[in-house]
Amino acid sequence: MTIKSFIPPQRTLMGPGPSDVSPQVLSALARPTVGHLDPSFIGMMDEVKSLLQYAFKTQNTYTLAISAPGSAGMEACFVNLITPEDTVVVCRNGVFGARMIENVQRIGATAVVVDCPWGRAVDPQALEDVLKQTPQARFVAFVHAETSTGALSDAKTLCEIAKKHNCMTIVDAVTSLGGVELRVDDWGIDAVYSGSQKCLSCVPGISPVSFSEQAAEHIKNRKQQVQSWFLDQSLVMDYWAGQGKRSYHHTAPVNSLYALHEALLILQNEGIENSWQRHQQQHDKLALGLADLGLDFIVPKEERLPQLNAVYIPNNIDDAKVRQYLLNEYNLEIGAGLGQFAGEAWRIGLMGYAARNENVVLCLSALKEALTKFA
Numbered sequence: 001m002t003i004k005s006f007i008p009p010q011r012t013l014m015g016p017g018p019s020d021v022s023p024q025v026l027s028a029l030a031r032p033t034v035g036h037l038d039p040s041f042i043g044m045m046d047e048v049k050s051l052l053q054y055a056f057k058t059q060n061t062y063t064l065a066i067s068a069p070g071s072a073g074m075e076a077c078f079v080n081l082i083t084p085e086d087t088v089v090v091c092r093n094g095v096f097g098a099r100m101i102e103n104v105q106r107i108g109a110t111a112v113v114v115d116c117p118w119g120r121a122v123d124p125q126a127l128e129d130v131l132k133q134t135p136q137a138r139f140v141a142f143v144h145a146e147t148s149t150g151a152l153s154d155a156k157t158l159c160e161i162a163k164k165h166n167c168m169t170i171v172d173a174v175t176s177l178g179g180v181e182l183r184v185d186d187w188g189i190d191a192v193y194s195g196s197q198k199c200l201s202c203v204p205g206i207s208p209v210s211f212s213e214q215a216a217e218h219i220k221n222r223k224q225q226v227q228s229w230f231l232d233q234s235l236v237m238d239y240w241a242g243q244g245k246r247s248y249h250h251t252a253p254v255n256s257l258y259a260l261h262e263a264l265l266i267l268q269n270e271g272i273e274n275s276w277q278r279h280q281q282q283h284d285k286l287a288l289g290l291a292d293l294g295l296d297f298i299v300p301k302e303e304r305l306p307q308l309n310a311v312y313i314p315n316n317i318d319d320a321k322v323r324q325y326l327l328n329e330y331n332l333e334i335g336a337g338l339g340q341f342a343g344e345a346w347r348i349g350l351m352g353y354a355a356r357n358e359n360v361v362l363c364l365s366a367l368k369e370a371l372t373k374f375a
């Protein structure tokens, strides 16, 4: 057998991520590789940091890009902040909240769970009630945009409640960054992580994170070593803080960081508020069309994520056949259900570069055809 170069099909990506990557970002990826300690590259990393501060709406010094996907950003926040003696209140309203709990448990710490129905936002009152009964809690963790269900939680209010109870906050913003309002400093978020391949529309494999000064102090003062060498932020913080000489920790994914730089620059040029608005406008168009097709959203209107539209699959319709048809006939990918909604729902992403007119029209017309064909 002769193996040839891999030429992937040209898809339109409207699932839960990765999202469509713009040609501008793809071409940045193909620029010549330089050494990761090359002076020109270090200058670019400083720009990535300030672009990330812009995107997160933060002045945090410790704002950086972890060289691994969103799950590594999640793990970095937990393993650096939490020690086995800690009690962490974790809100769970979908798959990614459950992963937070697993992170806490693997550290050997205690997770106290605020369980909320899947397909709904986290209930602030439920968090308040649990915190009243858990005075030993020092951290509150929740997912801002739950990609498994399409629910948006009120991060501002949840952080306010956490602060009232003297807790630091760990927030999953993998799907929210760039797609909906997110204000790390104004809302008092202490540790936040995201992903390159959702609303930033960059290639997968990088996780932007940011730590408040309080969180960074907490990490520096911990007595027990972080059990993960690679994710131990005390070893990389000074590198990104620009203090002292940059030295080797691991080889940065040089070309992927060019792509992230380009994606963040596109976001800054558009204006982040304009990006939030564009996601909402495209969602409104898509939602009207989906209603015309008789498809019902899982999440009530006021708690919906514009960038992740989860709808119930009609009873008479074969889930796999429809998704296969869209892929084969239209090169269009939409997402299957996840967790409690596996086989029950489709998840239609409108993330970053994918949140545009052409995609909404393509998705609605292709879905209409498939629903008629397989009814």
Ligand SMILES: *Cc1c(COP(=O)(O)O)cnc(C)c1O
Pocket (backbone or CB within 6 Å): 017, 069, 070, 071, 072, 074, 096, 143, 145, 146, 147, 148, 172, 174, 175, 195, 204, 205
């Ligand atoms: C995608 C996602 C993750 C995980 O990110 P990966 O890049 O797939 O590791 C975590 N949390 C949420 C809410 C996500 O949507």
